[in-house]
Amino acid sequence: MRQLGRIATIFIIFLSGTSCGMFSGEGSEGIVEKSLSPVNVSEASVETMGLASAREVSPEALDGRLLDNYNGETASLLDIRVFQFAYDSSEILEKHVAAIEGHARYLIKNSNTRVILEGHTDERGSREYNLALGERRAQSLQRRLSLLGVPESQMSVITYGEERPIALMHNEAAYAVNRRVELVYR
């Protein structure tokens, strides 16, 4: 009853964002993306080399310009945007190296292209520690790209910890899929 009384006296104040907090300028311009649709992952699909991201990317990242610079082989490596990690680890898995090298070549060739490395973890354990683990994974991939010659200025790191799972089940298969870094091109 009390709550209805409250709703009845609602005031709506439009704020342009001043007193309610600013939006950080960090990496928020020009990104075209949609949020991932959560999927239920079966055991079988985890064995694939890399999980193609369900996220739609800006068409500019994969347009004719790309095909001019590379043959079809490299272009398909660029489709691999999600890299999993082992439990409690931020080590790059051997099976991802070829695709990572493909991205490195692309970024070096296209110096105006920037990429965000998003770190994620599975849901187990505490959230804040998982934020830190996600960042560590993204930094690990960033270091590898940097060693391959990609300038630091083209990369930035962000972590979501366990907050953005792809797979929602509470089992090992889902955990394996969620322990990942995603490359998000701008």
Place this chain on the structure above:
Amino acid sequence: MSSTRCYNSRFSWTVALMVSVCGLFSFETIAEDLVIKIEKGVSTALPIAIVPFENNTGESLIDVAAIVRNNLERSGLFRSLPVYDMPALPTALEDVRTKNWTSLGIENLVIGKLEKKNSGTVDIHFRLIDVYSGKQLLGYRIPVQSDDLRFGSHKVSDFIYEKLLDKPGAYTSLLAYITVDRDSDIEKIYRLQVSDSDGHNARTILQSTEPILSPAWSPDGKRLAYVSFEGRNSAVYIQDLATGRRQRIIHGKGINSSPTFSRDGKKLAVTLSRDGNPEIYLYDLKVKSLMRVTRHGAIDTEPAWAPDGRGLVFTSDRGDGPQIYYFNLADNSIKRMTYNMGRYNTRARYSPDGTKLVLVNGIQGIYRIVLLDLRTKIYEAVTIGELDESPSFSPNGAMIIYATVTEEGSQLAAVSADGFTKQKLVAQRGEVREPVWGPLIR
């Protein structure tokens, strides 16, 4: 594009709710209450009878005695007599026949009445009577607004709890927690909510399409600090509960998270990774300056102030996996606290008296809540896991609230500090996580 709505609410004493809207706008539906399911009790509970209060107001009002009954039972320390078993229903002292009650083994009796005053307030009169001596142990008149009777019932519960157990009651304290609504096919809705200690009266403080984490109460109970991803990267905010006014306190490159107020409310301990890896910093809210606490290549996060203000515990994986460490503010020394407790110990919080830590312990894939006695160094699990997290002590140290994953999804549960009494707090929809129990209301 993210959408964040802020809610101003004056709870307890006023009727109006002001809603201020940032960016996109729409009406928010009324927040669903948490429902509490009690699972187990203790047979040494105090037998008590709380007789339905007389209602002289001429209005239909909520059942104060029923709320008090539920509150006291929930602690696991009381066993209250059902109304249908009561031999009589006295509401005045002179109507009490102690023989009625002693024959049932009842030790304490509570009677009362509600009276309307001219100003639109209601007076709750109640008396706590020792049945064996026939003497009144306490009697109070509590004036409340007629729509605040639930709060009045919590106050009555606190008085009774304190008188009989010689410890402060926590019934008037509040909970804060995060809910995630996955019903929408388009996007998830995150809500930071505040409710009464029994889960009722839930109100949304902040709503967002981006994650909200780590709510933390200021020591005076008037503000909440939290982490929001509305700016795409994590940032720390503080919001005033009465006015809804919020301020972004810390943002920038890297992680900005894990806020926790110092005991005097003047500083915030936070985790920032702007210098390369996650470290603990202290932020002075007045001077707006940062002081770095840890300097180590490992992850250092999840700070929590000791009640005596002399130091902080935090999580660090500088050793064998994440463990709990103590930072001494006087001499800057760092000491490890968790030994022989496996390779995963995180998210420690102090008991109000500073003698224990409650934390998340992971062994062989099972994550459970563990209590570590800092004097004896003995630890025990108070939950069985497998996916338990975010433990928080009630302000009287009697109970621990936490989040657990069950078939119904992620929900809140509470356990008594001795591990015997367990309760579930179930959200009506969506998932509930990261509960924090607010300070005692005085």
